[in-house]
Amino acid sequence: MNFADFYKNSIENPQAFWDNEAKLIDWKEPYKQVLDYSKPPFTKWFVGGKTNLCHNAVDRWADKQGDKPALIAISTETDSEKVYSFKELQSEVMRTAAMMQSLGVGKGDRVLIYMPMIAEAAFAMLACARIGAVHSVVFGGFASNSLATRIDDAKPKLIVSADAGSRGGKAVPYKPLLDEAINLAEHKPAHVLLVNRGLVPMDLVAGRDVDYATLREQNLKAEVPVEWLESNEMSYILYTSGTTGKPKGVQRDVGGYAVALAASMKYIFCGNPGETYFSTSDIGWVVGHSYIVYGPLIAGMATIMYEGLPIRPDAGIWWSIVEKYKVTRMFSAPTAVRVLKKQPPEFMKKYDLSSLKALYLAGEPLDEPTSQWISSELGVPIIDNYWQTETGWPIMSVARGVENTPTRLGSPGVPMYGYNVKILNESTGEECGANEKGVVVIGGPLPPGCMQTVFGDDERFVKTYWSNFKQPMYSTFDWGIRDNEGYYFILGRTDDVINVAGHRLGTREIEESISSHPNVSEVAVVGVEDKLKGQVAVAFAILKNAEPASTPDGRKALEAEVMAVVDKQLGAVARPARVHFVSLLPKTRSGKLLRRSIQAICEGRDPGDLTTIEDPTSLQQIKTALTV
Numbered sequence: 001m002n003f004a005d006f007y008k009n010s011i012e013n014p015q016a017f018w019d020n021e022a023k024l025i026d027w028k029e030p031y032k033q034v035l036d037y038s039k040p041p042f043t044k045w046f047v048g049g050k051t052n053l054c055h056n057a058v059d060r061w062a063d064k065q066g067d068k069p070a071l072i073a074i075s076t077e078t079d080s081e082k083v084y085s086f087k088e089l090q091s092e093v094m095r096t097a098a099m100m101q102s103l104g105v106g107k108g109d110r111v112l113i114y115m116p117m118i119a120e121a122a123f124a125m126l127a128c129a130r131i132g133a134v135h136s137v138v139f140g141g142f143a144s145n146s147l148a149t150r151i152d153d154a155k156p157k158l159i160v161s162a163d164a165g166s167r168g169g170k171a172v173p174y175k176p177l178l179d180e181a182i183n184l185a186e187h188k189p190a191h192v193l194l195v196n197r198g199l200v201p202m203d204l205v206a207g208r209d210v211d212y213a214t215l216r217e218q219n220l221k222a223e224v225p226v227e228w229l230e231s232n233e234m235s236y237i238l239y240t241s242g243t244t245g246k247p248k249g250v251q252r253d254v255g256g257y258a259v260a261l262a263a264s265m266k267y268i269f270c271g272n273p274g275e276t277y278f279s280t281s282d283i284g285w286v287v288g289h290s291y292i293v294y295g296p297l298i299a300g301m302a303t304i305m306y307e308g309l310p311i312r313p314d315a316g317i318w319w320s321i322v323e324k325y326k327v328t329r330m331f332s333a334p335t336a337v338r339v340l341k342k343q344p345p346e347f348m349k350k351y352d353l354s355s356l357k358a359l360y361l362a363g364e365p366l367d368e369p370t371s372q373w374i375s376s377e378l379g380v381p382i383i384d385n386y387w388q389t390e391t392g393w394p395i396m397s398v399a400r401g402v403e404n405t406p407t408r409l410g411s412p413g414v415p416m417y418g419y420n421v422k423i424l425n426e427s428t429g430e431e432c433g434a435n436e437k438g439v440v441v442i443g444g445p446l447p448p449g450c451m452q453t454v455f456g457d458d459e460r461f462v463k464t465y466w467s468n469f470k471q472p473m474y475s476t477f478d479w480g481i482r483d484n485e486g487y488y489f490i491l492g493r494t495d496d497v498i499n500v501a502g503h504r505l506g507t508r509e510i511e512e513s514i515s516s517h518p519n520v521s522e523v524a525v526v527g528v529e530d531k532l533k534g535q536v537a538v539a540f541a542i543l544k545n546a547e548p549a550s551t552p553d554g555r556k557a558l559e560a561e562v563m564a565v566v567d568k569q570l571g572a573v574a575r576p577a578r579v580h581f582v583s584l585l586p587k588t589r590s591g592k593l594l595r596r597s598i599q600a601i602c603e604g605r606d607p608g609d610l611t612t613i614e615d616p617t618s619l620q621q622i623k624t625a626l627t628v
């Protein structure tokens with residue numbers, strides 16, 4: 001079929017379009033209404049229909065192809081590898097579900113999952129989906145303060161965690177960070193279920209902490225039926241950074257998400273039952289939710305969960321996995337490809353990669369040299385796709401399952417079916433012409449799979465995303481342009497969110513953390529272009545007492561101290577690459593930090609319009625700080 005017609009139909013007749021796609025999943029009870037958009041911007045898909053994500057991802061396939069591989073858990077950190085068939089996955093999920101129920105978890109209760117990339121993390125997510133509990137996975141790289149904020153917002157009854165993760169062969173303890181987070185949080189979970197991997201010693205808190213293996217033993221024969229949920233009930237919360245220090249809980253439904261994923265697996269990722277999918281992301285991010293756990297399984301594919309680095313034991317590890325498991329579709333991020341590009345090329349040539357049909361890259365802009373390099377090495381299509389935690393599946397890409405649309409270097413493609421994408425002028429709100437830079441927005445109703453609201457805060461959902469222009473439009477907070485032929489290009493964020501190695505971080509969160517250092521009175525954090533990671537965070541701090549920073553050694557020590565504060569509170573993932581010390585920060589006369597000007601100076605660009613700057617010498621300070 002022609003993609004242009006397919007797309008047009010999805011925008012002009014969303015009800016008929018999605019009614020058809022809804023056939024891709026199993027429904028326990030049919031829906032009464034495809035779309036309820038009576039209270040915009042809130043969107044309800046498949047109203048009255050009953051379904052379940054775990055049924056569609058696991059049980060459906062356990063019946064049809066029970067002995068085929070479902071979950072392949074590989075860790076080069078602990079040298080382990082285990083393949084679970086759909087039947088085995090079903091049994092493990094039922095055990096975990098029974099364990100959760102025995103700890104008092106039921107429908108609607110939140111379960112926070114703070115885990116490394118081990119099979120039990122997927123069991124826990126699917127078990128929640130099975131019993132109608134709401135999971136909130138927190139990336140294992142986050143530390144106590146980040147965790148505490150999320151605990152207080154989600155108010156989980158149960159936390160599932162582990163003794164430790166592992167990185168580069170070194171254990172990274174989780175339990176002490178979790179204990180500290182629970183201490184810091186006002187909300188206290190009733191129980192903590194802990195997988196003991198034997199990586200580091202772990203003390204269990206009596207009455208609260210429960211050993212996973214022991215409880216599993218008691219539930220070996222558990223048979224836990226699926227809880228059928230109304231399509232618009234909540235499936236999960238996933239926190240993401242925004243412009244304030246407080247992360248937003250992106251809330252997702254059940255039926256719309258299942259349909260959106262099933263459709264994306266058909267039209268964008270082109271996966272078939274019995275094939276193997278390999279996404280190198282982490283379950284802590286949205287890619288991990290949609291395209292490690294739910295999407296591939298809903299499509300009846302085996303999915304690989306990989307714990308480890310891309311270059312350990314050597315840079316051939318991913319390709320050896322592709323060969324061994326005959327991976328057909330692979331999903332990664334440009335940063336990982338840039339890491340591999342620095343390695344000797346023979347590693348890729350050592351393996352038979354003939355099973356691979358395409359490599360999908362997302363999370364950050366894909367630069368042309370990276371795209372060209374990996375394309376010539378692999379000899380398969382490289383498919384950039386652009387989306388966000390909020391949307392749950394690609395906003396832009398090429399839908400090769402519909403038509404063999406060509407890709408364009410540097411462009412993530414064209415709007416995907418269901419997304420009414422426009423580019424608006426930031427100040428006038430008028431639609432931009434071809435090649436004119438503006439803000440990428442989406443007209444409502446958002447298609448199935450997108451966020452329902454901000455968890456517990458409908459007002460924040462409307463105010464943050466839908467109130468930036470005179471007409472209600474969902475703002476992606478990304479700059480973009482559309483060329484003459486309808487291909488889009490993403491040009492970075494319009495807000496204070498930065499993207500480090502494909503990881504989204506809020507500069508405000510990092511600023512708040514740095515401000516808690518006893519000698520910091522004020523700080524600005526900006527994202528600065530980096531060849532490997534896309535962007536890195538760079539901080540400029542004003543000290544209460546500047547004396548310790550008067551010598552190079554003193555500055556170094558202070559910089560290390562500030563970094564340690566961020567490491568401890570937010571996690572190493574948020575640690576700034578540099579902390580500079582200044583006595584003045586560029587601000588407008590009304591006191592607003594001129595972050596874009598600071599960023600421009602760091603990147604050697606013109607600082608832009610400075611008519612409102614309070615004290616121009618502050619810019620000189622930034623320049624000088626960069627040279628010391």
Ligand code: AMP
Binds near residue numbers: 499
């Ligand atoms: P996250 O919510 O963590 O997935 O981050 C979403 C943000 O990452 C988007 O708003 C973009 O700024 C950026 N992003 C994701 N995918 C792409 C892509 N393919 N090209 C350019 N930027 C991207």
